[in-house]
Amino acid sequence: MSKLHVTTTINGDSREFLCEPEDTLLDALRNTLGLTGAKEGCATGDCGACSVTVNGRLVCSCLMLAAEAEGQEIDTIEGMADHDKLHPLQKHFLEGAALQCGICTPGFLVAAKALLDKNPDPTETEIRYHLAGNLCRCTGYDKIIRAVQNAAAEMRGA
Amino acid sequence: MRFEQPKTVNDAVSLLADADGLTRVLAGGTDVLVQLRLGMVEPDLVVDIKAIPGMRDITEENGGFTIGAAVSGAELGEHAKLVAAYPGVVEGMELVGSTQVQGRATLTGNLCNASPAADSVPAMIAADAIATIAGPDGPREVPVADIAIGPGKTSLKKGEIITSFHLPARPANASDAYLRFIPRTEMDIAVASAAVNLTLKEGKVVAAKIVLGAVAPTAVTVPAAADAIIGTALDDASLDAMAKACEAACNPITDKRGTIEFRTKTAGTLAKRAAKIAFARAGGKS
Numbered sequence A: 001m002s003k004l005h006v007t008t009t010i011n012g013d014s015r016e017f018l019c020e021p022e023d024t025l026l027d028a029l030r031n032t033l034g035l036t037g038a039k040e041g042c043a044t045g046d047c048g049a050c051s052v053t054v055n056g057r058l059v060c061s062c063l064m065l066a067a068e069a070e071g072q073e074i075d076t077i078e079g080m081a082d083h084d085k086l087h088p089l090q091k092h093f094l095e096g097a098a099l100q101c102g103i104c105t106p107g108f109l110v111a112a113k114a115l116l117d118k119n120p121d122p123t124e125t126e127i128r129y130h131l132a133g134n135l136c137r138c139t140g141y142d143k144i145i146r147a148v149q150n151a152a153a154e155m156r157g158a
Numbered sequence B: 001m002r003f004e005q006p007k008t009v010n011d012a013v014s015l016l017a018d019a020d021g022l023t024r025v026l027a028g029g030t031d032v033l034v035q036l037r038l039g040m041v042e043p044d045l046v047v048d049i050k051a052i053p054g055m056r057d058i059t060e061e062n063g064g065f066t067i068g069a070a071v072s073g074a075e076l077g078e079h080a081k082l083v084a085a086y087p088g089v090v091e092g093m094e095l096v097g098s099t100q101v102q103g104r105a106t107l108t109g110n111l112c113n114a115s116p117a118a119d120s121v122p123a124m125i126a127a128d129a130i131a132t133i134a135g136p137d138g139p140r141e142v143p144v145a146d147i148a149i150g151p152g153k154t155s156l157k158k159g160e161i162i163t164s165f166h167l168p169a170r171p172a173n174a175s176d177a178y179l180r181f182i183p184r185t186e187m188d189i190a191v192a193s194a195a196v197n198l199t200l201k202e203g204k205v206v207a208a209k210i211v212l213g214a215v216a217p218t219a220v221t222v223p224a225a226a227d228a229i230i231g232t233a234l235d236d237a238s239l240d241a242m243a244k245a246c247e248a249a250c251n252p253i254t255d256k257r258g259t260i261e262f263r264t265k266t267a268g269t270l271a272k273r274a275a276k277i278a279f280a281r282a283g284g285k286s
């Protein structure tokens, strides 16, 4: 079976790649495009480590075929910092020690950004529900929630 | 595996009708991709319906709503008018998975995956939702209640796809609600669930439909439970009678999530609570 040719926009840049029909978007990002920020924790939609946005909508890249990316706008963790300047979420995750091994972190950051883009002032409950699809096996969730709250406050200029 | 992204319903139907071997329609992919990855299903052809115009639209029609087959849970929840008219249908779909899953998962996939515990199905049946199906023999309309026929099995024929659902126009003072029981607060599969759709007149229930999930091979409609509350303002005696009727309609299994006894009792209790919520939403005072 010949490979499929996919043209897409990733972090604002037009990108083309070849994939097998059964490859997931996560496979293409990590193995073909060298964007290894999104992680594979489970490959079944449970852990959120593979989170990316497609046309601004938060999804698990392990639950999407690479071929479905044709013509779509994908944003990944690699596009979050502005060159050397970290996004407030990234900064507060570091400052608040909201990570240990870091496997879950890109997914949490992408998911938290998707929340703050829509709702700049979420309640703690809203943050917890929004992030229920992101699992962390080391840090515990409190520091992660605090980091999101602190980043949100900074972004609101509070 | 072959991947196709047709631009018309006719092309999708022909691809599926002409295919040899195993086929899968791809809506949000949140069931299909998991099954692919776990090797549970190895399709020869996957047909993505999301590039077909209209599949992602919600339109108001004859006072009701037509929902395209590829509309995601997140998109349903963002449609203020739909949420106001059918809060129970929307809350059922919104219980499916995480924010990430909501970004892709659809009512159609939830129905066609045909899990007995599918969260959006009871409220869709309670709402008298109609599925529009396209197929090699032309389109047909089928009540959602007649699509799933057993765990993992649907009544769709080879080459047929669901193109949209229609939720009928609502009379004044009508609303719905859906509740499920899970051992956690998020991200789990229903142990039992109940949807209640009702219409009030002068403070009393004049029409009702009660549908249970996860307590039988498919969602079950319980006419006797509806009869128990029609003509009442949901006093305790009629709610108890309704719960009894629900329990009598249960035919669950025992598994690691719950026993037959627990599922049966829980279904009745959830139906009571959902009825009270739907009643209040429809403007009823108790």
Ligand SMILES: Cc1cc2nc3c(=O)[nH]c(=O)nc-3n(C[C@H](O)[C@H](O)[C@H](O)COP(=O)(O)OP(=O)(O)OC[C@H]3O[C@@H](n4cnc5c(N)ncnc54)[C@H](O)[C@@H]3O)c2cc1C
Pocket (backbone or CB within 6 Å): A044, A045, A046, B023, B024, B025, B026, B027, B028, B029, B030, B031, B032, B033, B034, B049, B069, B095, B096, B097, B098, B101, B104, B105, B106, B107, B108, B109, B110, B111, B112, B113, B117, B118, B119, B120, B156, B160, B161, B162, B163, B187, B188, B189, B190
């Ligand atoms: C982490 C996670 C959590 C989940 N939690 C829940 C939950 O709490 N409750 C719940 O009910 N489900 C849950 N699910 C299951 C799943 O997300 C839902 O069943 C979802 O609604 C499926 O929709 P989809 O569009 O992704 O389906 P898909 O995967 O695209 O399709 C599912 C099935 O429907 C068929 N199909 C799709 N579209 C059509 C069509 N137009 N015509 C005919 N057949 C079609 C497909 O061929 C396939 O067999 C969860 C899944 C994951 C990964």
Ligand code: FES
Pocket (backbone or CB within 6 Å): A039, A040, A041, A042, A043, A044, A045, A046, A047, A048, A049, A050, A051, A060, A061, A062, A063
């Ligand atoms: S790898 Fe995608 S959700 Fe776990």
Ligand code: FES
Pocket (backbone or CB within 6 Å): A098, A099, A100, A101, A102, A103, A104, A105, A135, A136, A137, A138, A139
């Ligand atoms: S920091 Fe290790 S999984 Fe979250």
